[in-house]
Amino acid sequence: MMVTCAVTLRKKHFYFTLFRGRLHKTLYKTIGIQGRSQYIMAANLCRVSGRSLLKVQNVVTPAKANMSSFSKMSTGKKVLFGTLGAVTAGGAGLLGALHYSTTVHAGELELHPPKFPWSHNGLFNALDHASIRRGYQVYKEVCAACHSMQYLAFRNLVGVSHTEEEAKALAEEIEVLDGPDEEGEMFMRPGKLSDYFPRPYANEEAARAANNGAYPPDLSYIILARHGGEDYVFSLLTGYCDAPAGKELRDGQYYNPYFPGQAISMAQALYNEIIEYEDGTPATQSQLAKDVCTFLRWASEPEHDQRKRMGLKALMIASMVIAFFYYLKRHKWSVLKSRKIAYRPPQ
Amino acid sequence: MSGPLRKHHPLLKVVNHSVIDLPVPSNISVMWNFGSLLGLCLVSQILTGLFLAMHYTADVNLAFSSVAHICRDVNYGWLLRNLHANGASFMFICLYMHIGRGLYYGSYFYRETWNIGVMLLVLTMATAFLGYVLPWGQMSFWGATVITNLFSAIPYLGPDLVQWLWGGFSVDNATLTRFFAFHFFLPFMIAGLSVVHLLFLHQTGANNPTGLAGDVDKVPFHAYFSYKDVVGFVVLLAGLVFIALFSPNLLTDPENYIPANPLVTPVHIQPEWYFLFAYAILRSIPNKLGGVVALAMSIVVLFFMPFVHSSRQTSHNFRPLAQVLFWLMVVNVLLLTWLGGQPVEYPYIFLGQAASVIYFVNILLLIPIVGYVENKLLFS
Numbered sequence: 001m002m003v004t005c006a007v008t009l010r011k012k013h014f015y016f017t018l019f020r021g022r023l024h025k026t027l028y029k030t031i032g033i034q035g036r037s038q039y040i041m042a043a044n045l046c047r048v049s050g051r052s053l054l055k056v057q058n059v060v061t062p063a064k065a066n067m068s069s070f071s072k073m074s075t076g077k078k079v080l081f082g083t084l085g086a087v088t089a090g091g092a093g094l095l096g097a098l099h100y101s102t103t104v105h106a107g108e109l110e111l112h113p114p115k116f117p118w119s120h121n122g123l124f125n126a127l128d129h130a131s132i133r134r135g136y137q138v139y140k141e142v143c144a145a146c147h148s149m150q151y152l153a154f155r156n157l158v159g160v161s162h163t164e165e166e167a168k169a170l171a172e173e174i175e176v177l178d179g180p181d182e183e184g185e186m187f188m189r190p191g192k193l194s195d196y197f198p199r200p201y202a203n204e205e206a207a208r209a210a211n212n213g214a215y216p217p218d219l220s221y222i223i224l225a226r227h228g229g230e231d232y233v234f235s236l237l238t239g240y241c242d243a244p245a246g247k248e249l250r251d252g253q254y255y256n257p258y259f260p261g262q263a264i265s266m267a268q269a270l271y272n273e274i275i276e277y278e279d280g281t282p283a284t285q286s287q288l289a290k291d292v293c294t295f296l297r298w299a300s301e302p303e304h305d306q307r308k309r310m311g312l313k314a315l316m317i318a319s320m321v322i323a324f325f326y327y328l329k330r331h332k333w334s335v336l337k338s339r340k341i342a343y344r345p346p347q
Numbered sequence: 348m349s350g351p352l353r354k355h356h357p358l359l360k361v362v363n364h365s366v367i368d369l370p371v372p373s374n375i376s377v378m379w380n381f382g383s384l385l386g387l388c389l390v391s392q393i394l395t396g397l398f399l400a401m402h403y404t405a406d407v408n409l410a411f412s413s414v415a416h417i418c419r420d421v422n423y424g425w426l427l428r429n430l431h432a433n434g435a436s437f438m439f440i441c442l443y444m445h446i447g448r449g450l451y452y453g454s455y456f457y458r459e460t461w462n463i464g465v466m467l468l469v470l471t472m473a474t475a476f477l478g479y480v481l482p483w484g485q486m487s488f489w490g491a492t493v494i495t496n497l498f499s500a501i502p503y504l505g506p507d508l509v510q511w512l513w514g515g516f517s518v519d520n521a522t523l524t525r526f527f528a529f530h531f532f533l534p535f536m537i538a539g540l541s542v543v544h545l546l547f548l549h550q551t552g553a554n555n556p557t558g559l560a561g562d563v564d565k566v567p568f569h570a571y572f573s574y575k576d577v578v579g580f581v582v583l584l585a586g587l588v589f590i591a592l593f594s595p596n597l598l599t600d601p602e603n604y605i606p607a608n609p610l611v612t613p614v615h616i617q618p619e620w621y622f623l624f625a626y627a628i629l630r631s632i633p634n635k636l637g638g639v640v641a642l643a644m645s646i647v648v649l650f651f652m653p654f655v656h657s658s659r660q661t662s663h664n665f666r667p668l669a670q671v672l673f674w675l676m677v678v679n680v681l682l683l684t685w686l687g688g689q690p691v692e693y694p695y696i697f698l699g700q701a702a703s704v705i706y707f708v709n710i711l712l713l714i715p716i717v718g719y720v721e722n723k724l725l726f727s
Contacts, residue, residue: 088678123593151415217605220415224596225604260614300604303418303425310426311592318585325581329574336373336566 111257113228113235120297124312126305127298133161134277135295138288141275143219146211146266148199151220152299155193160298167193174198212252214265223293223300230293232258237289240268365545369568371553372561378452379553380579381445386541387580388438391587393534395431396478399424403481405527407520410483411606429591435475436598437587439621442468446649451673453661454554455652459547463540465649470537472622472646477530479619483523484603489616491518491526497629500636517609558662615690623687624680630691631703641703648710655711657718659726668717672709679705 073081120127136157139149154171158164171191176198179186191198200216201207208215217225226232235258243255243262253263270288277283298304353363402421404413417424446468448454455461480491495512499505514521555561590597598620602613618626628645632638663669683702689695 092678092681151412151419156419221604225601227601229601301418301425307425307429307592307595311589314585314588314592318581318588321581322578322585325574325578329578332570332574336571341564 110260110262111235111239113231113258116231116234118230118294118297120294120304124308126308128294129161130279131291131294132298134279134281134287135291135293135298136161137278138270138275138292139219139295142269142288143292144197144200146200146207146216147219148201148216149197149220149299150199150218151196153194153196154191156302158193160302161295164193171195212265214252216266219296219299221300223297225300230297233296234289234293236264237270237292238286365549365568366573367567367569369549370565371568371572372555373564373566373571374557374561375553375555375572377575377579378444378448380576381441381448383576384441384579384583385438385445387583388434388441389534389538389541391584392431392434392438393538395427395434396531396534398427399431400531403527405481405524407483407523407607410481410523414482425595426591429595430587432599433587433590433595433597435478436590436619436621437583438471439475441583442471443621447677449554450652450676451663452554452556453558453656453663455649455656456661457548457551457554458653460544460551461653462650463544463547465646467537467540467544468649469646470533470540474530474533474537475619475621477526477533480523480526481530482603483607485605485607485611485613486600486603486616488518488607488609489613490618491522493616494618495522497635497639497642500639502636554661556662556664558660558664617688620684620688623685624683625687627683627687627699628703628706630687631696631699641707645706648707651711655715657715658721660721666717666721668721669714672713672717676706676709679709 119125119131139147154167157167157170162170171193174191174195175188176191176195177186178189181187201210204215223229223233228235236256239256239258240254241257243249247255247262249255249263253265254267255262256264270285270292272284273282274288275283281287301307353359353367399417402413402417402424404410414428418428419425421427446464449461449464476490476494480487495509495518498512499509501508510516512522513519514525552561552565600617600619617623625642625645629638629642632641658666658669660666663673679702683699683706686695686699686702
């Protein structure tokens with residue numbers, strides 16, 4: 001058996017080359033034509049006769065038919081397999097939809113939070129910085145009485161929600177233990193930008209002692225550390241209600257359907273007009289909760305806006321780079337992809 | 348000496364034989380891209396890991412805070428961490444695609460290459476597990492506790508072995524420091540073994556979709572597959588960057604943003620998504636030792652592939668019955684992955700047990716039977 005490979009140029013390449021008037025010597029060698037007139041004649045011939053010129057012989061079976069397992073399958077079987085595939089995919093889709101539905105899951109008693117339309121939800125949406133500023137105010141005036149934010153420093157607020165002067169002024173409101181001084185004594189000083197947010201309790205034991213045995217968690221990562229993120233925290237803050245009949249709560253516990261177990265040691269903290277916003281925004285309960293959730297989202301990932309901005313740039317660069325390299329690959333492969341393999345039986 | 352320098356220079360000729368003049372079957376598809384993509388993932392993980400290691404502190408009191416410090420205070424530390432954490436997921440996506448391609452096209456007949464590949468899978472799994480412990484979040488600690496405790500099921504040696512692994516009487520500081528050391532060391536072992544994997548691959552040449560000898564039509568690696576691999580590289584990097592920048596916590600567990608606390612057990616302890624299928628098999632066996640054996644077998648069974656393949660055809664390309672079994676295996680592994688993340692209750696327990704049985708019956712029983720039937724139908 002003798003197998004020979006004949007490399008031929010595809011018709012569209014042929015036209016393209018002709019149109020641009022670039023007469024390649026290699027092309028002449030390949031197709032054995034000398035001179036421009038013959039070249040144009042060959043092009044015209046190719047236009048007229050089309051792909052029939054490229055056919056080698058009828059002995060060649062198209063490779064595509066050989067490679068497919070379904071080529072010789074009856075229509076009925078194709079329909080059967082197609083239906084089976086569709087049913088399987090549909091079943092998987094149904095399972096997924098059930099799995100990710102926000103309704104109460106079988107075997108679980110807590111209420112899952114609905115998805116809220118946060119202004120920073122979109123791929124390219126930044127955080128609402130006015131909301132972060134108001135949220136910091138809520139944290140400082142309400143939450144900070146019990147919850148620490150040990151990974152947040154006053155310097156982190158600069159350029160995000162406050163100016164440098166404002167952040168310095170906020171830092172100076174606290175007293176920080178520093179030292180030792182030249183005489184080896186510890187001393188108190190006003191806070192600086194580099195100081196971290198003050199802790200409400202000296203340690204975990206003190207926090208538990210003051211909160212009926214419950215430990216108010218640190219809020220630095222609270223949005224990332226809870227299933228549902230800010231949706232959960234918002235629902236929790238606004239979801240307090242009376243316990244249903246038959247549900248018994250111990251002293252110091254409150255009913256919240258969003259909290260695992262429904263009995264939470266934190267009392268409802270947010271009420272309408274509990275604080276007065278600097279910017280005059282009406283401080284309704286939902287507004288307070290929304291702002292503090294936005295602040296906590298920022299606190300969990302201060303890089304949020306930079307990350308998305310960088311992502312947008314990366315998308316634009318990647319789309320060009322992928323297109324370029326894909327074209328380059330196609331270009332390099334064009335000769336190999338244009339060849340034809342023929343079997344010529346022995347004469 | 349005549350000819351290009353790359354052909355006779357002692358060092359360059361090795362490169363030349365590997366990525367320039369290497370003869371490669373012309374018909375290998377995009378499924379053959381995942382090998383080089385795994386190399387890219389490994390390099391990416393080693394580089395990002397190296398820079399993370401410069402700022403990480405392997406101490407139970409400081410580990411969580413040091414990761415927070417990396418994300419908040421180190422220049423682009425959050426990006427490094429996102430790339431490293433999601434890079435592990437991308438590495439496993441490539442690994443599973445690479446193994447799936449090997450199973451479909453019968454690459455396991457290149458025994459040495461295949462066996463080293465399975466060892467690479469085990470090493471990569473070990474490295475990923477060790478790395479997941481390092482942030483010292485709740486899931487890190489409890490994941491380490493659950494997985495290391497599996498060794499206690501080994502008869503006679505078990506309890507002593509577990510204490511030896513921990514370096515004490517529980518998962519603690521000694522465990523974290525040694526896990527960090529091994530997490531740093533193992534990727535270099537993977538890199539070394541990958542070279543051996545390639546060495547054996549280049550002894551035989553790559554497989555191809557037809558499963559027939561590829562010598563009849565080969566083309567040089569460069570410029571064909573070098574450019575094709577580069578396309579794969581940019582697509583994978585774009586995907587990784589997309590996840591790292593737009594949804595970095597898509598595949599992470601919120602529990603791991605809570606510092607490790609040995610006194611509070613999470614309600615649902617589960618590993619990362621890439622271990623869930625094996626975890627589901629482990630949970631399906633009520634007996635602890637039986638579960639551990641089944642877990643180990645879920646990977647070890649890959650060594651048996653050359654022996655359970657009874658068909659005269661290498662590739663699944665022309666075997667409709669075997670194709671059904673292959674896709675059954677794929678769907679079953681996906682189902683196990685989903686089940687591994689579900690709570691241990693009805694109906695997930697039963698479904699997990701059924702899927703585990705199907706996993707092993709498919710590989711150890713159905714594949715050889717179907718191969719035998721095909722031979723009878725086609726060749727007798």
